[in-house]
Amino acid sequence: MSDLTPLEYVRECVLVTNSKLHVTFANPSAKVFFRLGDKPHSLKWPDIISPLLASDSPPLYDPKTFLNGLSEAHGSLDLFIDGSTKNVMYSVIEWNKGYLILIDDRTMVLKASDAYNRLITAIEGVDESIILTDVEGVIQYVNPAFEHTTGYSKDEAIGKKPSILKSGAHNNAFYEKMWNTLMSGQVWTGVIKNRRKDGTLYYDLASISPITNEHGEIANFISIKQDITERRNIEGKLKVSEKKNLAILKTVGEGVIVIDDNSRIKFVNHELMSIFGYSEPELIGKQVQKLMPEKYLTAHNDGMKRYMAGGAAKVLGTRVEVEGLRRDGSTFPIELRIEETRPENGSDRLFTAAIRDISQRKAMEAKLLKQSKELQELDSFKNKMLSIISHDLRSPLVSNIGLLNLMLDKLDDELSEKQRTMLSAINNSIKHQLKLVENLVDISMIHRGVMGVNLAPVSVGEILQESRSMLLQMAKDKGVEIIENYADDIFINVDKERMIQVLNNLVSNAIKFTKTGGKVTLYAKVSGDSAVLTVADTGIGIDPERIEKLFDMSEKTFTFGTDGERGTGLGLSICRELIQLNKGEISMESEEDKGSKVTLVFKVLE
Template sequence: MFPKFLARASLDVWKAGRHFLLLDLALVLTCLLLIFSHAVVFWFHLIFFLLSLGAFYWKLSTFLERSGFCIAIVSSMVILSVFNGQLDIEELVEIPMLTTILVLVFVIAQRRRAAEAALRRNNRELESRIAERTRALSRINDELAQGLVEAHRTGERLRKLSSVVEQTDDIVVITNRRGIIEYVNPSFEHRLGYRREEVIGRTPRILKSGQHPRSFYRHLWETILSGNVYAGTIVNKKKDGSLYFEEKIITPLRDEKGTITHFVSTGRDITERVQSEKKLRHIARKNQAILNAIPDSMFHLNRAGDLLDYKVAETDAMLPRITGNAHTATLQDFLPRSLVPIILRHIGDTLDSGQMQVLEYHLPTAVGARDYEIRLVVYGREEVLAIVRDITERKKRAAALEEERNRIFRDLHDGLAQVLGYLRLKLDGLTIQPAVQQEASLQTEIEQARETANEAYELVRNMLAASRPANTADFASALLAQARTEGNRAGFKVHLTADGQAQPLPPVVQHQVLYLFQEGLANISKHAHAKNVDIHLTWTNDALTITLHDDGCGFDPTRPQPNGHFGLTIMHERAAEVDGRLTVHSQPGRGTTLSLWLPLLSVPQSATGTAVPAD
């Protein structure tokens, strides 16, 4: 039990300084008891015991100090006790013996401490080595675990890659460096008609179509053998002999040394796309030919007036040319400044209404003025197509026609009209002659002739009025005069109302419209037995609507016209000639309504500031 106590003490007291203080106090107390007590032998043995115990913990200097002090006191007290007769002289012999034993115990204790220190160092080194080895093993385990995870991921990626290659719709072929086929995917078999075992070990020459020269394949092999990727379109041949277009990419594969070992070819059958593109190119050539044959210039514009595309007619040398990048140009870059806001306003009207806008422009140039007609139609979301036509020659022909019309007017006025007028006067005079009045049958014949002459005269007057719109520039006044003339003959009253700002009509249009409503008024006079006729004009910026309504007997417009009656047909034809729409609504006993919708040409200001009337 004593060795266990020493061992425990050597571990605990060595680490705790408070135990040294207790040992010193015990030595001091024992020395005092030795001095003041008669039990000298007991106490000096106890002192040597405490010194032996301290030998296991003290350092050499501490041991020498305490042991020297205590042995001096013990020796003094023993010698004094021998002189006093309290002890036998033999007791003096124990002091050197106990001192020798004490020295031996100290030496043994020092060696034990040294052994324990070495053992602790060895334990620390062993623990350090074990910890280091544990960490190394932990790192190796982590690396192995990471390697297993990466191997699992690599396996998953390889499986996915294999699934992709097997399931892709593209044609996949893998060859070695010499071009020997080692793998083809199911798409190869499905599209080309070969089974896998038929092509493994062979070269891609089995697909050769004969459509490419040798230089084509030489360039292909030079590209991939140099380590570059080849990409291009190849015409190949299927097993059944049919040709197909393949969009092919050939990629070299390298080993860890960088040496090319295999080639991976991926291809897509683009035969349908090539054929579609061929058809589209053919259609594009036809469309381009048609477009080139159209004499008009065309401009593709957005709402802001940016030019998206254009075509200027080759025959139109007067239209301003576009310079620079056409796709960044705007209207301001190639049109007169005065025309730009007009075009932009009509572009907005076209897009907002969805209806075609038409305007004319008089363009002065260095070699003479030209007249252009501009038609704006919706050509996509927030985009319009402006079709520009040179109508200078048409305007000249219209002017020549107007001159010819004036000549005919003069001839009619000075010739036929005068003759009919004289005939009317003579027939009026004959009807009041007594001889004629006595002959009832003769008087009837003369009155009928007079009515026919009056009708012919009024017809000539109407023709003259229609052929000279400059004399009746106000369309409403011309129409009202025409209606009242017919009303005076047939006995119905005419009422005319109008809404909106009136605009001048082109001469040809006004001529056709007056003839159209002259036919309508004649029908009222002959068939309707009407008492009242209401005419209403509705003017807008781009259209005129004319409504003529009578309170006559009406008719069924769904019934076929009797033979020899072409009035309605001629009226519809005249409406179509001026791009108008004529509608007829009638019911027996409820009168008839004629309605004509007529588009109006916009009339912008010319560069000289004068209004250009539409022809």
């Protein structure tokens, strides 16, 4: 069997060069990715990779300079192919007086994540409160404006229902009518009197819309709310006296119009004239119908006759959305509320309407609904991608690891030393990629709020011992000593499996960044009512100013270990999320060339 035969069947792009960088082997994946055709052996590696690199990229075209004395190096960078950017993971390994080069394209996963973040940023910036619930009414998302208006944090709201805002001002019939409207696929609009977290009452002008999935079924509801408490207070003060009312109405921020029982206009304020484009003389004494599109005329005339004859009013005392007619003939959406007043002098009955131009709000609602649908489509796409990652990508990676282990174990007598070295390097590279896939799946579960934890009393000594056992061989292989210093009678309430995952990450990092002959110490103690767990090492340490970036998923903090070990750059950020889910705290101290210490704090169980 040829030294290179196993490389023909791996998914990654694999190229082999001689010492003069002539390509001596390219597997099918590399031929397709780099557009090499059927004769890659006539090409040199610098000629293939140089045109695809950015000016600030590492010198991947010159493996000898790039390795700088190391036997292998790994990382990620952007390549420019056919006018588009491809984000890839790479490995460069000295092999057989030449070089073994592995390239893995991960562009699609990053694109899905970037697009998702852009949509979230747009929604986070609006002034209105935004609430997204599932079909059962359970809150899945709230924006910062919701937190500011209600006093509830995002963590306090998600997983609850909007009923946490109920003030008791509305009866069950009010909410049943709202729910029936939404479940029929219609938009519900109205004013709700709610209660903030601190107990104060406020008024929301709400527009709630159902969102359907690809099958036409209602999957979510999106609510856009505006705090109109101040405006309601102004409206209440307008009832003090008719004289005072008129003075206030002339300067109020909404359009106000007063008509008599024959639909003649008796009063307009400056805001109404500005909204419709008329002067006061053009409106006073005229019929209010001149402000209505033709499609509303019959309904208005019939409604006035019916009400004046003793019939029921359909719009009095409620807010309705209709269209207005400007002086230039254009129509636009308005919101109005009509109230009847009976002057003390016994003159004609009057009707007062507060009118608001809601063109901008409607445009914003349309934009938000569009963004919400795009977000839902993107979320669906993201879930499909994660399904691919968690199954379609993870499964072959696990299979490849198993096959490579089998080849290393069963074909030991048939493999040359060069083949064993090459297969071991590939096996380590695939294990690294599998860890990256598992981290991405964890991140997605955390962000979607579906990362579950099963809290139960656990012995600190037990989880530290299990983590040490799992990583003891790794430490021995590198010549690093693991020291234990803890009692067995300290108990905390955590998810055992997730805590072992966190400790494995912390201990493996400590080993990775500690030189041969160094030490990693695991110790635990009780301080007051807290259990304090610490993972400390005598390694190379890190600049204290970079520590916070290690916990930030948006920061690129990829660093090699002391023996060239590589990581995903996501481990500590996932650790922080898992610790917070387990109701604990995590912190880190470090000094360059002296070592690092990571501390976990939990409430101790008595």
